[in-house]
Amino acid sequence: MDINLPKGVRYILKELSTNGHEGYVVGGCIRDVLIGITPKDYDVTTSATPEEVMALFKKTVPTGLKHGTVEVHTHDGAFDVTTYRMDGEYEAHRYPKNVIFVDDLVEDLRRRDITINAIAFNPEKGIIDPFNGTEDIHRKIVRAVGNPILRFKEDALRILRAVRLSTTLNFNIEENTLKAMVETMDGLRFISEERIREELNNILLSKNPARGIRMLFDLGIMKYVLPELMTMSGFLQHNPHHDKDVLGHTLEVLSHVPADLPVRLAALFHDSGKPSTFTMDEKGIGHFYGHEKRSRDIAHEVLMRLKYDHKTIRKVETLVFFHMTSTDMKNEVKLKKFVNKLGAENLNALIDLKIADFIGKPEGSDEKLFEINSFRNRIEHIVNRGDPLTVRDLAVNGKDILALGIREGQEVGRILDVLLEKVLKNPDDNHKEQLLEYASKEINR
Structure with missing residues (x-):
């Protein structure tokens, strides 16, 4: 069979062959092609040593010489070219102490983890599959x-x-x-x-x-x-709004949010605090008061430990904390204050999470879904109208307040919050002269 390879990969394979070296495309890219998935990248394995590869091609970068990997740049992009190798003894269940370069493709494939990743291809020699990875692909194993x-x-x-x-x-x-x-x-x-x-x-x-x-x-x-989530499994909720344990509900929510990493992380963590906040009333009904706060804290602890970036952590924490927000809120000032805390940029993600959270419950009601979407529409109307929603939207800033004679930073912040409160109620007051007048009265009060 023939596999349609990028021009740059074919060029590398041809140059290796012309100069007396073997070269194969290997690993996940061949697996994906055989499955019918477009590969994200292509890796080449070769009998040539790293030094021979660097001598053969005009532009190379020694990205991993210790492991035999050289990045070869072509007119069609850059591709990793790695010398056939065997791994030495592994340390601490993580990495080999050393690698041994070999001239046998099968030995190189033998060190790989999964059979469907241990398949090689060369346009002239076809598929090389000593461990029956293609059969496992057909069997979906x-x-x-x-x-x-x-x-x-x-x-x-x-x-x-x-x-x-x-x-x-x-x-x-x-x-x-x-x-x-x-x-x-x-x-x-x-x-x-x-x-x-x-x-x-x-x-x-x-x-x-x-x-x-x-x-x-x-x-x-x-x-x-994620050991912090283990208590979710088998934890019954004893609540008429839930027919699954905490884990079952969580997985249902996870299945219904879009493939956006912060949103899926939020879905995974949104009820993680339920086991530790569980109480049961005299009627035998379970409650989880404050679980959104505890869930947020768990999410923070885990994501910090796993070294996620701060932007992702903040977004996940925000979504988890606000996932219990009531969607029947109609007062515009309350809606504005809510957006101020949530951040307008997080609105659609929160709505996605809330819809999935509702779908994951047994009651199932078009009326509730309509309520959630109406909540989104009310907020979007306020945002699109351009009303000031944060201190940054005020027609004055901290320097303007300092110019009135205030010297304490904390007092400046307090006055700006007072001005925001007024502007949230009356957007038309958001003019510099008007706000400075309010600020002066607040100072002299």
């Missing part, structure tokens, strides 16, 4: 290369990769591979937060994130990924 226990002991992150592949491709994990994942998952304790975060992101952004998250719980792996 995720199976480890060789001894699965050894594969996962070498690098425990492969356990999460297996879950991610199973989730994103909608494949099942082969039985022995599954057993080995459970047997070796303690090795995840040694994996860095950043590597865990990236695999978690890939699971969350898949077409069926609930499947991957459920798998992590069912296999017991979640205690190494």
Whole structure:
């Protein structure tokens, strides 16, 4: 069979062959092509040493010489070219102490994690598949290369990769591979937060994130990924508005929010504080007063530990904290104050979360969905009208207040808040002269 490769990749393979070296496209890109997915990138493996690769091509960058990787620049883009290698002994379930360059493609494929990632292709020699990865693609199976226990002991992150592949491709994990994942998952304790975060992101952004998250719980792996969420599993809510345990409801919500990372993270964490805030009244009905605050705190703790960027953390915290906001709010001043706290840029994300949260409940009512969308429309009308909503929107600033003779920064902030309160009620008052007059009266009060 022939595979339509980018011109730059074909050029690299041709140059390697012309100069007496083997070269193959390898790994996830070939897997994706065989499945029918457009690859995001292409990797080349070769019998040539890194030094030979750098001597052969005009523009190269030694991005990973220790592991045999050279980035080759072509008119069609840049591509990683890596020398055939065997991995030495692994340290701390994470990385090999050293690599050994070899001249055998099969040995290079043998060190890889999953059979569907251990397939190579060359336009002249076709598919090279010593571990039956193409058959596993047809069977929709995720199976480890060789001894699965050894594969996962070498690098425990492969356990999460297996879950991610199973989730994103909608494949099942082969039985022995599954057993080995459970047997070796303690090795995840040694994996860095950043590597865990990236695999978690890939699971969350898949077409069926609930499947991957459920798998992590069912296999017991979640205690190494997000131990703070473990109490959600099996926690019954004893509430007429919920027919599932906290985890079941969470997965339902996760299934109905768009594939936006902060929104999916917010869906995952939005009820995480329920187990620790649970109370039951005299009628046997469960309540979770303040769970949105506790859930926000859990989200903050976890996302900081996994080293997410501050912008993502702030957005997730905001969405989680406000997900219980009543949507029957109609008073414009209250709506403006709410937008001031939420941030207008977070409105649609919050509405997405609230709709999914409602869909995840048993009552199901078009009337409630209409209420949520009407809430969005009321806020959008205020925002589009251009009403001042924050201190930044005022016609005066801190310097203007200081010019009135105020010297304490805290007092400046208080006066600006007073002015905002007036402008929220009367937008037409947002003129510099008028606001300075209000400010002077406040100072002299």
